[in-house]
Amino acid sequence: MPFDSPTPDPSMVPHPLGSPIDESQRLGPHNSAPDPDHENHEGAPLVLTPFDARLLGAMAEKALATPQNYPLSINALATACNQTTNRDPITHYSEAAISDELPRLKERKLLRFVHPTTGRGVTKYRQVLNEYLGIDNAEIALLSVLLVRGPQTVAELRARTERLHGFASTTEIEDCLREMSSADGAKLALRLEREPGHREPRWIQTLCPEQGEQRAGTEPAASSGTYTASRPEPAPYRPGLEDEVARLSAELSQLRVQFDAFRAEFG
Numbered sequence: 001m002p003f004d005s006p007t008p009d010p011s012m013v014p015h016p017l018g019s020p021i022d023e024s025q026r027l028g029p030h031n032s033a034p035d036p037d038h039e040n041h042e043g044a045p046l047v048l049t050p051f052d053a054r055l056l057g058a059m060a061e062k063a064l065a066t067p068q069n070y071p072l073s074i075n076a077l078a079t080a081c082n083q084t085t086n087r088d089p090i091t092h093y094s095e096a097a098i099s100d101e102l103p104r105l106k107e108r109k110l111l112r113f114v115h116p117t118t119g120r121g122v123t124k125y126r127q128v129l130n131e132y133l134g135i136d137n138a139e140i141a142l143l144s145v146l147l148v149r150g151p152q153t154v155a156e157l158r159a160r161t162e163r164l165h166g167f168a169s170t171t172e173i174e175d176c177l178r179e180m181s182s183a184d185g186a187k188l189a190l191r192l193e194r195e196p197g198h199r200e201p202r203w204i205q206t207l208c209p210e211q212g213e214q215r216a217g218t219e220p221a222a223s224s225g226t227y228t229a230s231r232p233e234p235a236p237y238r239p240g241l242e243d244e245v246a247r248l249s250a251e252l253s254q255l256r257v258q259f260d261a262f263r264a265e266f267g
Contacts, residue, residue: 057147071124141165
């Protein structure tokens with residue numbers, strides 16, 4: 001009887017240079033392959049917890065802003081989630097809590113593990129929310145910022161997506177948001193009523209209902225220390241600071257791996 005060789009897993013293929021990569025990354029950091037199971041998702045709206053929203057939003061943001069440092073290790077992902085700039089609210093998620101949550105996101109087909117091809121690497125993680133929802137680069141750029149910073153005006157979104165996607169104008173952003181909130185789409189965004197004392201209305205993402213409840217003045221259920229006790233005013237924006245921290249964290253993680261290997265070999 002002829003022997004049939006096992007069929008390789010199409011989701012994981014070795015990169016020509018030896019670095020870990022999964023199949024969808026062949027399209028590049030700013031593109032995504034269509035999800036073959038997307039039709040199965042349409043019947044059940046996606047609902048995220050604030051924790052999941054921060055994890056996926058931070059990964060989507062980093063994929064677009066710093067593709068050279070993506071996918072993210074656990075350490076880099078914790079740094080991205082807990083930044084004190086460009087985040088609202090400020091959080092203090094532990095690496096242990098993040099590590100426990102990632103398999104659940106993978107099971108929901110919202111995230112993929114990227115395993116190292118050598119024994120000295122570390123497992124990294126990449127979100128596939130854009131593939132799950134079937135949205136394009138412009139939409140995932142806006143969605144990522146809404147997920148990590150909450151409701152924002154069109155002008156704020158224009159400033160905060162400059163490194164993520166090349167929007168030509170605030171009008172283009174507003175058109176994209178309207179498309180994201182249309183009845184024909186997945187209703188990923190919602191325009192809030194203009195608040196007294198504000199010149200412009202704000203937009204909010206709809207995947208995380210608890211985020212909307214907080215903004216409406218109601219308190220979310222207790223979340224085992226997920227949020228800080230207070231909500232300080234955001235620090236002034238310092239371009240590139242969070243990316244530099246993420247890069248240094250990634251380098252530190254790699255040095256730790258190399259040191260452990262050296263100690264194991266030479267005692």
